[in-house]
Amino acid sequence: MGDKQTTATPLEKEQLLEALQRDDSTRSARGYRQRFSMSGDSVRLRPPGNKAEQAIEQENEQVKNQLLQQLREVPPQVFEHIVAALFTAMGYEAVAVTRRSRDGGVDVHATLVAGGVTTVPTSIQAKRWGTTKPVTVKVVRELRGTLRSGTQGIIVTTGHYTRDAPYEARENTLTPIHLIDGQLLADLLTEHGIGVQASRLSLLSLDLEALATITGRTESSVQDTATRASGSTQRRYYIEKMPSDRGRRLLDSIVTMTSLADGQPTWDDYVADFQQHFPTITRSDEARRRSRVLVSLGLVDIENDHMNLTLTGRQLLEDPSIDFLRSIFINRIAGAQDIQDLALSLTREQLRARLRTAPPAGLSPTQAALVEKWLHNLKPSDRSTGASRAQ
Numbered sequence: 171m172g173d174k175q176t177t178a179t180p181l182e183k184e185q186l187l188e189a190l191q192r193d194d195s196t197r198s199a200r201g202y203r204q205r206f207s208m209s210g211d212s213v214r215l216r217p218p219g220n221k222a223e224q225a226i227e228q229e230n231e232q233v234k235n236q237l238l239q240q241l242r243e244v245p246p247q248v249f250e251h252i253v254a255a256l257f258t259a260m261g262y263e264a265v266a267v268t269r270r271s272r273d274g275g276v277d278v279h280a281t282l283v284a285g286g287v288t289t290v291p292t293s294i295q296a297k298r299w300g301t302t303k304p305v306t307v308k309v310v311r312e313l314r315g316t317l318r319s320g321t322q323g324i325i326v327t328t329g330h331y332t333r334d335a336p337y338e339a340r341e342n343t344l345t346p347i348h349l350i351d352g353q354l355l356a357d358l359l360t361e362h363g364i365g366v367q368a369s370r371l372s373l374l375s376l377d378l379e380a381l382a383t384i385t386g387r388t389e390s391s392v393q394d395t396a397t398r399a400s401g402s403t404q405r406r407y408y409i410e411k412m413p414s415d416r417g418r419r420l421l422d423s424i425v426t427m428t429s430l431a432d433g434q435p436t437w438d439d440y441v442a443d444f445q446q447h448f449p450t451i452t453r454s455d456e457a458r459r460r461s462r463v464l465v466s467l468g469l470v471d472i473e474n475d476h477m478n479l480t481l482t483g484r485q486l487l488e489d490p491s492i493d494f495l496r497s498i499f500i501n502r503i504a505g506a507q508d509i510q511d512l513a514l515s516l517t518r519e520q521l522r523a524r525l526r527t528a529p530p531a532g533l534s535p536t537q538a539a540l541v542e543k544w545l546h547n548l549k550p551s552d553r554s555t556g557a558s559r560a561q
């Protein structure tokens with residue numbers, strides 16, 4: 171913690187979110203489970219897939235293997251037209267299968283247009299080969315020898331490449347050659363819907379973050395009321411009891427709880443560790459309820475029964491600051507900003523009396539009192555430099 175933490179700019183955060191969204195979109199189109207879960211500007215790595223997701227991925231892999239087997243059995247001319255259709259779907263222009271007597275080893279010509287400005291002529295070889303016949307360095311060199319200046323080469327095979335072929339293709343002092351093996355070919359065909367069909371079925375997962383916005387309330391309008399009261403369109407969450415009121419500061423407790431979620435433990439394993447660190451919480455259902463505090467604060471998400479640190483959670487572990495935790499609390503918890511504003515002009519006794527009779531819109535007096543108690547324990551004067559991760 172000796173180095174000053176570097177904070178990403180809004181533009182960098184936006185670019186990161188866009189890149190992660192593209193990754194998830196591509197993986198989904200290719201029949202794989204998504205890597206990330208995103209809610210607003212909160213990003214986390216998804217836990218291992220549940221049984222349904224694993225079964226779907228296995229079935230998708232079988233379909234891709236069947237697709238490759240079918241491609242190996244079609245006539246060479248048909249395979250070349252399939253490759254041409256793929257590159258057309260990928261956005262290449264002027265895609266055309268060459269005449270067989272004049273191809274010079276090239277099966278498909280195409281043009282890559284980058285940003286509507288740069289055009290790159292592309293020559294493509296289609297190798298409808300089996301798994302026992304890999305594409306060698308010799309094939310890479312022969313294609314490179316046919317390319318004109320400024321032209322890139324691509325080899326597409328239904329099989330694979332020898333170990334040294336990729337090194338030859340990536341030689342940066344020579345004309346670039348790009349390699350597509352059978353696995354990538356099947357992924358690309360799947361992504362663009364060539365030779366496969368995708369059916370959609372909603373897969374349900376528990377969303378405790380959504381529940382955290384309505385904890386302790388039954389009216390359907392509570393969320394809208396809390397949002398209007400805060401003067402913001404940001405989603406607001408309700409808070410549970412503090413993890414422990416005995417013998418440790420609130421910051422230390424929250425940092426300990428957050429650190430226990432590192433490594434994506436199952437919720438059952440997390441609760442067992444939680445009870446070891448907070449022995450006064452003897453009931454597992456109570457431990458689960460109090461651990462949901464981390465969801466309300468945006469430090470942890472729970473998916474497929476696994477605890478997952480968010481980027482905010484990791485930031486707290488790297489720099490366990492009472493000011494940072496307090497800012498999270500005020501920004502996310504319903505009524506926190508209103509109560510904080512009142513506290514500036516009232517004594518604590520006056521504030522508590524006010525909340526008993528006139529709590530912020532959307533909160534009951536009991537909830538308002540709980541929020542005030544959290545704020546009191548997160549007051550800036552309670553600065554902590556000794557908070558540390560649980561070992």
